[in-house]
Amino acid sequence: MSKFADESQVVLAAILDQSQDCILLLSPAGDVEYMNRNARLALEVDDFEQVAGSPWFECWPEDTRKNFIDSHDKAVRGQRSRFEVFSPGTVAHPHWWDTGVAPVYDGAGKLVHVLVTMRDVTDYMNRRLNDQIRREEAEREAGFAEDVAREMRHRLKNQLAVVGSVAKLLARHSETASEMSEKFESKLMALARAQDLLTVHREEPIPAGEALSQVLGASGAGEAIEVLSIPKVRLGDDAVQQLALILGELQTNSLKYGALREGKGKITLSGEMQGRSLRLHWHEDTGLEFSPPENSGAGFKLLERLGSTGDGKGQIEWHRSGPSTTFYLRTLPESTAGVTG
Numbered sequence: 187m188s189k190f191a192d193e194s195q196v197v198l199a200a201i202l203d204q205s206q207d208c209i210l211l212l213s214p215a216g217d218v219e220y221m222n223r224n225a226r227l228a229l230e231v232d233d234f235e236q237v238a239g240s241p242w243f244e245c246w247p248e249d250t251r252k253n254f255i256d257s258h259d260k261a262v263r264g265q266r267s268r269f270e271v272f273s274p275g276t277v278a279h280p281h282w283w284d285t286g287v288a289p290v291y292d293g294a295g296k297l298v299h300v301l302v303t304m305r306d307v308t309d310y311m312n313r314r315l316n317d318q319i320r321r322e323e324a325e326r327e328a329g330f331a332e333d334v335a336r337e338m339r340h341r342l343k344n345q346l347a348v349v350g351s352v353a354k355l356l357a358r359h360s361e362t363a364s365e366m367s368e369k370f371e372s373k374l375m376a377l378a379r380a381q382d383l384l385t386v387h388r389e390e391p392i393p394a395g396e397a398l399s400q401v402l403g404a405s406g407a408g409e410a411i412e413v414l415s416i417p418k419v420r421l422g423d424d425a426v427q428q429l430a431l432i433l434g435e436l437q438t439n440s441l442k443y444g445a446l447r448e449g450k451g452k453i454t455l456s457g458e459m460q461g462r463s464l465r466l467h468w469h470e471d472t473g474l475e476f477s478p479p480e481n482s483g484a485g486f487k488l489l490e491r492l493g494s495t496g497d498g499k500g501q502i503e504w505h506r507s508g509p510s511t512t513f514y515l516r517t518l519p520e521s522t523a524g525v526t527g
Contacts, residue, residue: 208283208304211290212242212298216258228273228304229283242302246273257287261300264289265325270307282311391420391518394457394464401430410446414456417520418462418515428492432500432513435488436468444508445470451508461497463514489513 208225210245217239231237243251250271257267266288273281290299354357395416400485402411445451451472458465493500493513500513
């Protein structure tokens with residue numbers, strides 16, 4: 187009988203060593219009694235005698251030991267448990283383990299061992315984590331796309347309102363369809379430049395000084411205009427569009443009749459805060475005797491309308507050497523004032 191029992195143990199150990207799972211037996215006190223071959227490899231145990239009789243939880247990193255202590259306590263009380271745990275390893279590659287812990291009783295119903303089985307689920311967990319990451323990225327991208335679409339609808343609505351207002355104004359102050367078409371085209375080009383500027387800076391509102399520099403630079407006449415001190419404030423989309431339209435109109439008039447016509451004149455542009463608005467002053471000196479126009483055209487009406495806020499009304503004044511224009515743009519409430527050259 188003893189010989190048969192010894193042979194049975196050898197056969198059982200051989201069978202357990204062929205299992206793809208890690209199989210361990212613990213004492214009711216939680217000490218290691220047996221490990222099959224896969225368990226020794228997974229836990230990087232070269233010599234079983236070195237861990238035999240030692241507490242089971244000591245084989246694991248401190249941040250995972252509670253899982254094993256709690257599951258062993260449940261097994262002692264006759265309960266089964268199952269959990270997933272990550273093992274960083276010291277020699278082998280990191281692993282995720284699907285771990286089951288259960289009590290083992292003898293014929294008399296006495297607890298004699300605690301059985302631990304661990305299955306390597308690293309590939310499955312990695313796929314699950316990757317799927318979760320992809321889902322989160324897809325959700326972020328979908329949310330971003332929705333935000334962009336909402337923003338584009340808002341901008342398009344504002345843009346159409348501006349275009350409609352400009353078209354009505356030009357229609358009232360144009361004698362022919364050809365004249366209106368020419369004026370309307372120039373205004374659309376100015377708005378297009380503003381849209382380019384807004385696209386580049388869509389992450390945050392653009393500083394007024396940078397908006398001035400880029401709008402003037404895009405027109406090709408920026409070098410002839412000296413920009414003086416400009417408060418450190420930021421402009422919203424509507425204000426940038428108004429700025430592009432107003433500066434486009436001022437430059438067009440200057441090229442036709444003012445300081446830019448002969449290339450000898452001088453233009454200065456300065457700004458200061460008035461209430462919550464940015465007050466900008468465009469001053470031209472043609473270097474010649476200057477006669478103001480007899481009638482105010484659509485351009486002047488456009489300047490007065492677009493260049494007015496609750497803090498001031500856009501206006502044009504005439505002096506001996508050229509026009510002087512003052513206009514206002516709303517700044518964002520969180521803007522902070524200071525001055526930059």
